[in-house]
Amino acid sequence: MNPSAAKPDRARFLARLRFSAGCHLIMLPTLALLLTFVYLPVAWAFLKSFYAFEVGAEPHFVGLTNYVEYLTQDPPTWLSVFNMFLITFFNVAVRLVFPLIIARLIFALPGERSRHYYRLAFLIPIVVPAIAVQLLWSRMIFADYGLLNETLQLLGLGDWTRGWLSDPQTALLAVLCIGFPFVGGFEVLIYYAGFANIPESVHEAATLEGCTGVSRFFRIELPLVLSQLKLIVILTIISGVQSFESLLVLTQGGPGFKTMVPGLWMYYNAFSFQRMGYACAIGVLLFIAILGLTLLNLRYFRSSEDLQQGNA
Numbered sequence: 247m248n249p250s251a252a253k254p255d256r257a258r259f260l261a262r263l264r265f266s267a268g269c270h271l272i273m274l275p276t277l278a279l280l281l282t283f284v285y286l287p288v289a290w291a292f293l294k295s296f297y298a299f300e301v302g303a304e305p306h307f308v309g310l311t312n313y314v315e316y317l318t319q320d321p322p323t324w325l326s327v328f329n330m331f332l333i334t335f336f337n338v339a340v341r342l343v344f345p346l347i348i349a350r351l352i353f354a355l356p357g358e359r360s361r362h363y364y365r366l367a368f369l370i371p372i373v374v375p376a377i378a379v380q381l382l383w384s385r386m387i388f389a390d391y392g393l394l395n396e397t398l399q400l401l402g403l404g405d406w407t408r409g410w411l412s413d414p415q416t417a418l419l420a421v422l423c424i425g426f427p428f429v430g431g432f433e434v435l436i437y438y439a440g441f442a443n444i445p446e447s448v449h450e451a452a453t454l455e456g457c458t459g460v461s462r463f464f465r466i467e468l469p470l471v472l473s474q475l476k477l478i479v480i481l482t483i484i485s486g487v488q489s490f491e492s493l494l495v496l497t498q499g500g501p502g503f504k505t506m507v508p509g510l511w512m513y514y515n516a517f518s519f520q521r522m523g524y525a526c527a528i529g530v531l532l533f534i535a536i537l538g539l540t541l542l543n544l545r546y547f548r549s550s551e552d553l554q555q556g557n558a
Contacts, residue, residue: 288533295526305523312527322499326506329418333507334486340428341482342475348429349437350463365438369431380495383424384411411497417504421496433478440471479543487536508532 295312299305316323352364371379387393388410395407410420444467452462490509493499499506499514508528516525
């Protein structure tokens with residue numbers, strides 16, 4: 247072997263090694279923080295779900311007792327699970343429809359400047375804190391003397407007025423209506439980016455074939471934004487299963503358990519009832535539910551890339 251040829255190869259190898267070592271060193275602080283504040287708490291929750299303990303007290307190993315109690319003995323369990331799935335699938339449905347329509351309408355505008363202004367108009371509400379929006383609905387729209395009841399009074403429908411968030415028959419429906427007309431700026435931007443990434447040649451070919459209007463949307467454009475639809479479904483499922491902040495602010499899970507969800511019940515058990523092990527068990531079950539729903543979505547919800555590979 248020529249020694250002079252081996253030297254450049256060794257030099258390139260050492261250069262790649264130094265570059266790789268530098269990249270790993272840059273990532274180490276982030277990995278250490280993730281390990282400390284994400285992975286270790288998750289592992290701790292899995293472990294402590296087999297114990298009964300309060301904060302500052304000695305834990306006692308109880309095995310699967312926490313899981314058995316939650317699944318078979320706790321009164322709010324199955325009603326809260328039903329509420330969670332209802333809220334989650336409702337949010338999935340509305341976020342797959344209304345923002346998609348608005349994004350397509352914006353994309354159809356003739357001028358880039360008008361598209362920019364409309365995107366900005368739908369983006370501005372993102373900067374408003376979610377808690378402010380929820381308080382607005384609860385104090386100004388659904389309150390006893392709120393906008394909805396006052397409008398019904400003006401229309402001569404006073405018999406229909408009620409405490410929308412305190413009436414057991416309407417509390418969950420009122421919670422579902424929070425955010426009407428369900429056009430979030432984040433979803434609109436995601437869908438708009440999907441439409442903008444469709445090659446112009448596709449539109450030209452569709453025009454030549456006489457495929458326009460609604461037919462073009464369903465037959466050509468919608469299949470090409472399936473990746474964006476898939477992303478929104480995953481994010482909405484994760485948010486719907488694990489979030490409870492809005493219900494804590496709006497109804498505290500009431501009246502009774504009519505608007506209770508597992509995440510809120512986990513919060514109450516951890517910080518109100520001081521049953522930390524039991525709350526960890528509920529959190530583990532929520533993790534399993536999120537993982538299962540996400541895997542089902544990845545398995546059966548085809549993206550635009552999958553569709554193109556299948557047609558290739």
